Amino acid sequence: MLIAYLDHQRQDQLQWLVSAGGSSSDEAILCALGVEEAGDVALSARDFGGVVSLWPARFLRPSTADDVARALLLAARSAGLTVAARGNGHCVGGQAMAAGGIVLDMRALGPPMSLAPGGAAVDVPGGALWSEVLEWTVRNHRMAPPSWTDYLGLTVGGTLSNGGVSGQCFRYGPQVNNVVEMDVVTTDGDRRLCSASINSDLFFAVLGGLGQFGVITRAxxxxxxxxxxxxxxxxxxxxxxxxxxxxxxLVTQPDASAFNYVEGFAFLNDASDPASGWNSVPILPGSAFDPADFLAAAAASVLYCLELALYYDDRVADRVDEREEELLRRLRYVRAAEFSADVGYVAFLSRVAPVEAEARARGTWATPHPWLNVFISASNIVDFDRNVFKRVLLGGIGGPMLVYPLRRSR
Ligand SMILES: Cc1cc2nc3c(=O)[nH]c(=O)nc-3n(C[C@H](O)[C@H](O)[C@H](O)COP(=O)(O)OP(=O)(O)OC[C@H]3O[C@@H](n4cnc5c(N)ncnc54)[C@H](O)[C@@H]3O)c2cc1C
Structure with missing residues (x-):
């Protein structure tokens, strides 16, 4: 069943849509669904970036893959009607919007998660949040996907349409590398199963395909x-x-002796910027950090932090202290300028949630985020640092400046 939310001011666009849609059965579907909810239509014209706003004619909430197929079929039959799937709207440039078109809110899509036959994979609806996947797989099966994003309030369909990178990427590749198969509704309204061996063109087009080749209903x-x-x-x-x-x-060590997670960030040698200054470095809340305790007075305006994690079940049996010491011994960080904590696996993967809560409390979560992600070759990273971190971004950006190495081979 599709549930539609329609803004009063968009009634005229609805009329246009219904007439453009053609058949009376489509019209009946759309009309039967109409529930007016102005706030929700406003949501579909917003994203985390906060710099683009495009109003759709309809904001539909599909609960089954058939609902998605009906909406895409309707659009396929209409001249010029565009459709965008919206995961959790965390893109930053209006990618999940459709001016005068249909936005599909993927969050209510079913069926619920289930373990795939054989038990080595999980079937999840395209609109599931990664936080929901983590909670479900760990609680029910003590299993988890190997590759994550830093922040888990993103949907499976949304990050698989982009890539999905984080500190596990150097071992397992991005999230798109860890997909067994998908159900996709193509732009002509067909429901198709795809994998590396079945409909492989579709599979590889949809993964990282920016939502342009079909809608992922199950992964x-x-x-x-x-x-x-x-x-x-x-x-x-x-x-x-x-x-x-x-x-x-670190990212080129053999898997058996490597960290499980390697990330890093640049930060300002400054106490006053809560998001990109000294205070962004300590792990546990309340830890004080003053680089003057460790660094010469003439230390640079931009400093760097490497973030590492080692997974274990039993600290002694897994020799975690020894394994970590073996790796840390080889590193040339400023001795004593280090922080550590032993935390549960779910808490570690959910580490951005408290950062989000703080940013919401400060009012900065909802401000515009003209964010940029760039992949730079290793041979250019020093130039990038000199010209971008140390010149353009010298005053900080009011948020994190993540920088970490990936391996092309993964
Ligand atoms: C706070 C924050 C932290 C982030 N951290 C990371 C990170 O660590 N690693 C990382 O890789 N990225 C990260 N991102 C970026 C994130 O991957 C993208 O913003 C992505 O857009 C996911 O957001 P979403 O699920 O809300 O999808 P949306 O923003 O709603 O959609 C993104 C794109 O995917 C399409 N889409 C959505 N669902 C589907 C579907 N089911 N089928 C087909 N297409 C679909 C949309 O049409 C759109 O083009 C972060 C973003 C934010 C805001």
């Missing part, structure tokens, strides 16, 4: 056993060259 995601605990550590560097060379060394 089968690979699972691995979930660890119980995580040793989480942040270490500080005074210069990019040392930071980058250590980070690159």
């Amino acid at each position: 089968r995601l690979a699972l691995l056993p979930a660890p119980k605990m995580v040793r989480w550590r942040r270490v500080v560097y005074a210069d990019l060259e040392t930071f980058a060379s250590d980070a690159e060394w």
